[in-house]
Amino acid sequence: MQHFIEKMPKAELHVHLEGTLEPELSFALANKNGVVLAYETPEALVAAYDFYDLPSFLAIYYAGMNVLVEEDDFYQLTYAYLVKARSQETIYAELFFDPQAHTSRGVSFDTVITGIHQAQVDAEKKLGIKSQLIMCFLREMSAESAMQHLELAKPYRNLLVGVGLDSDERDNPPIKFYDVFREAKAMGLKLTMHCDVNQQDSLIHIKQCISDIQVDRIDHGINSLESEELCELIKDKKLGLTVCPVSNQFVVQSLTSVEIHKMLKKDMLVTINSDDPAYFRAYLNENLVQLQKEGKFSQEQIVTLVGNAFKVAWLDDATQNGYL
Ligand code: ADE
Numbered sequence: 320m321q322h323f324i325e326k327m328p329k330a331e332l333h334v335h336l337e338g339t340l341e342p343e344l345s346f347a348l349a350n351k352n353g354v355v356l357a358y359e360t361p362e363a364l365v366a367a368y369d370f371y372d373l374p375s376f377l378a379i380y381y382a383g384m385n386v387l388v389e390e391d392d393f394y395q396l397t398y399a400y401l402v403k404a405r406s407q408e409t410i411y412a413e414l415f416f417d418p419q420a421h422t423s424r425g426v427s428f429d430t431v432i433t434g435i436h437q438a439q440v441d442a443e444k445k446l447g448i449k450s451q452l453i454m455c456f457l458r459e460m461s462a463e464s465a466m467q468h469l470e471l472a473k474p475y476r477n478l479l480v481g482v483g484l485d486s487d488e489r490d491n492p493p494i495k496f497y498d499v500f501r502e503a504k505a506m507g508l509k510l511t512m513h514c515d516v517n518q519q520d521s522l523i524h525i526k527q528c529i530s531d532i533q534v535d536r537i538d539h540g541i542n543s544l545e546s547e548e549l550c551e552l553i554k555d556k557k558l559g560l561t562v563c564p565v566s567n568q569f570v571v572q573s574l575t576s577v578e579i580h581k582m583l584k585k586d587m588l589v590t591i592n593s594d595d596p597a598y599f600r601a602y603l604n605e606n607l608v609q610l611q612k613e614g615k616f617s618q619e620q621i622v623t624l625v626g627n628a629f630k631v632a633w634l635d636d637a638t639q640n641g642y643l
């Protein structure tokens with residue numbers, strides 16, 4: 320089964336580029352940019368990864384970004400992820416990035432997006448992995464800041480396929496960003512939002528995503544299973560759910576295989592993803608292999624999970640049909 324998973328052509332729809340920053344690259348960039356890291360070696364850095372909920376993860380994730388300063392740093396980060404993904408037979412990826420986490424440190428929007436985009440172009444040409452970019456807003460920051468970043472993105476509209484919402488969910492409901500997401504939709508961008516597992520007001524947030532924001536997908540969305548009404552809405556609207564098993568394990572001590580079985584049984588369009596693979600020490604193959612072991616998924620179910628990602632990918636019909 321492991322071999323079968325590793326050899327399958329796959330798509331990844333939920334991966335934060337900043338969450339793909341491997342410790343070795345972090346040290347190389349820190350040296351180059353004169354940034355002092357709190358640890359002596361990459362191994363010591365990894366040993367200090369201690370996550371048990373979303374805020375404890377986010378604190379380490381944001382601290383890690385300080386080494387990303389120049390355009391080429393964003394290029395290297397993105398290219399390294401695409402090399403790794405392609406080596407795992409991922410042939411298509413939709414990539415999140417968090418511009419506010421960089422502009423707030425004095426790194427320009429142009430620096431970030433230009434570095435990322437150039438790596439996407441080169442990786443498609445040299446490695447044959449296609450990717451598209453999703454700009455995320457940090458939900459603990461203001462709606463005004465999100466709107467300013469949407470404005471900053473306007474000259475780069477063609478480099479984006481959609482917008483998302485991530486970071487700390489507590490007291491930051493989807494509705495806070497209603498105007499920002501209306502404007503993004505008017506720009507022709509696709510919409511998604513994180514509803515992480517077991518967060519405060521999970522069900523209210525999922526309902527707002529669907530009914531108020533009218534998202535095209537939901538990131539995570541595990542808690543929708545607690546409401547028959549939400550499951551029906553998700554099915555009716557054919558919304559993809561980008562679930563991240565190893566990431567979930569840090570919060571609920573399970574790869575959520577029981578929940579993924581339930582979603583498959585209900586014919587919900589659930590997909591498997593890695594979220595922040597450098598921090599959770601698991602890329603897409605490791606997520607699928609560990610999930611399959613925990614939940615004893617059949618080969619057919621694995622094919623459905625992987626196929627769902629191509630089905631709910633934000634691709635034009637011709638490209639999508641080529642993958643399906
Ligand atoms: N940013 C990076 N990873 C995240 C996650 N799993 N949830 C919310 N925000 C994130």
Ligand code: ZN
Pocket residue numbers: 333335485513538594
């Ligand atoms: Zn995420």
